[in-house]
Amino acid sequence: MxxxxxxxxxxxxxxxxxxxxxxxxxxxxxxxxxxxxxxxxxxxxxxxxxxxxxxxxxxxxDLQKGAASSAGHTAVIEVRGMIADKEAASADNIVSSLRAAFKDEKTRGVILRINSPGGSPVQSGYIYDEIRRLRAEYPAIKLYAVISDLGASGAYYIASAADEIYADKASLVGSIGVTAAGFGFVGTMEKLGVDRRVYTSGEHKAFLDPFQPPKEEEAQFWKSVLETTHRQFIQSVKQGRGDRLKSEEHPELFSGLVWSGEQALQLGLVDALGSTSYVAREVIGEKELVDFTVEESPLDxxxxxxxxxxxxxxxxxxxxxxxxxx
CATH class of the missing domain: 1.20.5 (Single alpha-helices involved in coiled-coils or other helix-helix interfaces)
Known part of the structure; x- marks a missing residue:
C-alpha cells in the first residue's frame, strides 16, 4: 500500500x-x-x-373562614402593617371587614387586632368614622381594640374609636402626632454644578421641591398644615376616649411619644391588659374566633x-x- x-x-x-x-x-x-x-x-x-x-x-x-358556630362567635379583624391605600390595612379592606362582621347575626362582639405603626391620616379617619357609625347602628355589639406589638399614630387613631382598648404590658402605644419628612439636595446640586430650573404658574407651587432652598414663609405654612392635622387627631382621640384619657395631668400624651402597655394603662390610653383570646373569652363571652379580615383568597x-x-x-x-x- x-x-x-x-x-x-x-x-x-x-x-x-x-x-x-x-x-x-x-x-x-x-x-x-x-x-x-x-x-x-x-x-x-x-x-x-x-x-x-x-x-x-x-x-x-372562604365559607369556613366566615362560618360561625350554632351559638355565636367573636369576630376578629386584623389591622397589620401600614395603614394606606392599596395596602392590606387600607380603609376599603378594614371597612369591608367591619361591615361584614357587624352584619353577621352570630357576631357577639368584634375585635380589631392591631399591630401597626400607623400611616395615612385620611385612611385612618375613614376607618375611625365607620367604627363609630357601626357602633351606633349595632349598639348591642361591642367593638374592642387589642394592640399586640405596636399600636401607634394612625393605628391608635383607629383604636380610640373602640368601646375599649386592650394591650400587652410590653406593647408600644401612642405616638399621637403628625410627621412629614424629606431631604434637601441644594448643597449637592451646587457641588455638582447642576442648575435647577423650575417653571410654575403659582408662587408656591414648588414649595416642597427638595432641590431648592426652603423659604421661611412656606415652612411656616407647611407647619400649620401639620398642626391642623394634629389637632384633628387629638380631637378624635379625645372624642373616642373621653374622660378615661388623663390628658389634663399629662399633656405630653399628644407630643408624639410612645409608651409601654403598662404605662399606657396608667395614662388612660388603654383600658386593661389582655390578649385577643382573653377579650373573647372573658369580656365578650364567646371564645370561638372567626376571622373576617378581607384578604386575597388562596386562589387569587x-x-x-x-x-x-x-x-x-x-x-x-x-x-x-x-x-x-x-
Missing amino acids: SDEWKASTAGDADAKSWKLLEATLQAGIREQRRARRWGIFFKLLTFAYLFVVLALFAPML RFTKKLGASVAEHLAMWMGFQGPTLR
Missing part, C-alpha cells in the same frame, strides 16, 4: 468517526430537549390540576404566581428561550 492510500483511508475513518460522534451528540441533545419538553408538559398538567382543585375548594375555604394568590410560572414554561416549551450560561 502506498503512503497516500493509507493517509486517505485514515482520513476517511476520522471523518466517519467525527460524523458518528456528531450524530450521537445531536441525538443526545434532541433527547434532552424532548425530555425537557415532556417534563414541562407534565409540570403544566400539575399546575392545571392544582388550579382546578383550588377553584373547586376555595369557595369552601395562586393565580398570580401561576400566571408568571406558566408564561415562562410555555415560552421554554415552544422554543422561545434566551441564551443561558450553565
